[in-house]
Amino acid sequence: MSSEKLKPLEASDPKKVGGYRLLARLGAGGMGRVYLGRSKGGRPVAVKVIHPYLAEDAQFRRRFNAEVAAARRVGGIHTVQVVDARADADPPWLVTEYIAGPSLHEAVGEHGAFSAAALAGLGAGLAEGLMAIHERGVVHRDLKPGNVLLAQDGPRIIDFGIARALDATSQTTRTSVVGTPGFMSPEQLRGREVGPASDVFCLAAVLAFAATGRRPFGEGPLEALGYRVVNEEPDLTGVPEPLLPLIASGLEKDPQDRPGLDVFLERCSALAEGGDAPLPEPVSTMIATRVAETEVLAPPPQDAPGNGRQFPPLGRMKLPMAAAAVVGVLLVAFAAWALGDDGNAPATSKAIATVQQTPASPTPSPQPSETASATDSPTPIPTPDPTRKAFEKISAGDCLDAYKRPSGEWSRSKPRAVGCGRSDAYLKVLKVVDDSSECIRHGADLDGELRWSYGEDANEIALCVQRQFRTGDCFLATKGENENSVTISNSDLMTSWPCGAGSAPEEYDYILRITAFTSGACPPGGRRVHWEVRGRTLCTRIV
Known part of the structure; x- marks a missing residue:
């Protein structure tokens, strides 16, 4: 859930919700206030506490409970998982996994528009996430830059399906429209039936914002924005040319004129350098800072398997040296906040004080061995090959989200298994062999089968793949x-x-x-x- 800048708890804030200890404020939204919490097992989580005025509405509680159940069924990538909720609590609350990264709204507001490659990577990730949501019969209804979190391994969509519970409450009075001005679809503003095509419109509006740093229908009150969305064309000046037709078609007024999410996924994936488009460097720095802050406030339990670590240690993250230095300075300031003005460290901050006050032990210089020759050199450690590792993870029966580009290259640089029921499961692996010639079926003129191999001779690994034909x-x-x-x-x-x-x-x-x-x-x-x-x-x- 939302990962805005951490703020200290206030006197009026609860210290615990359910079995989750609250550590800091994350932000607030239309449904309630969001906190960084810690589970009994030591995992960082996001805890949303519902506004009291909504909690008083019995219809909202019933719809909230139904929508939480629907959201729990969503298991696709690029979404944030619901882990716990209580609709009958006073007030109701919702717990999701915590993503230590800024929202798209925050990242663009601080560092400006995305590059074409980063925009395409964002579009592919969001399209994939929305497809997973729609496959479970859930429509998001409020996709906006504030509901997109940025992590180093791709964007995450939050609050999917929950907006409909809020919508049910507002419809009792007919005085408001649930959604965010400038990112709602025309049919949503008109009070008509809202389906998956509405989320396509929102996706296109979000990408236009990331590409230009502004809302495609401008600023102003809800009434003015609503009129523009329904009656006027968006301002797409500054959208990169390769993505301009796609985003423009996603903003069509008629839902039937908009392309499907599969079109967004294919087009963006093809433009995103094989799906590995990097985030802008300042945004990567923001993410690394949030990861480090989270580990300070919610350190993994020492007795948990694998140390219970959810995020990679800062030293292992792919971060430029200059950015790492910035993160270090920010963490010193963050530690000062966590310790408090009086210098008394709260329980969640004692680890910071210990780390900062204990000088690092000097590393002894290596001494030359008495028996080592001057020409001796250490045995080199083999460098892991990420592409080979990706091939080795694939098994017969897996489905892959890859296809041949018109250039003849595969759409992904490395194979990746996905659910065979997904619309982007283009290939099915028949077998994995060490000689690609074993994939050739002699005498078959047209069988829709091919090979995808890596390495040569004795080091070759080949996937014998078969095209999945979908109407x-x-x-x-x-x-x-x-x-x-x-x-x-x-x-x-x-x-x-x-x-x-x-x-x-x-x-x-x-x-x-x-x-x-x-x-x-x-x-x-x-x-x-x-x-x-x-x-x-x-x-x-x-x-």
């Missing part, structure tokens, strides 16, 4: 021997391309939409093309 997906094809014919290869079947892109990329002539993968007849309509693949009929039509 509605699109891939690329070329013209055959005459103008009216279409031809594809196994490599073409591995491609993926947005169905609404309008035209095929260079070296390709057609975009084909899958209409069925069946043992029976293909559905009618459009310019149809079909092939025999793996003993079944792959039905497509030209987009």
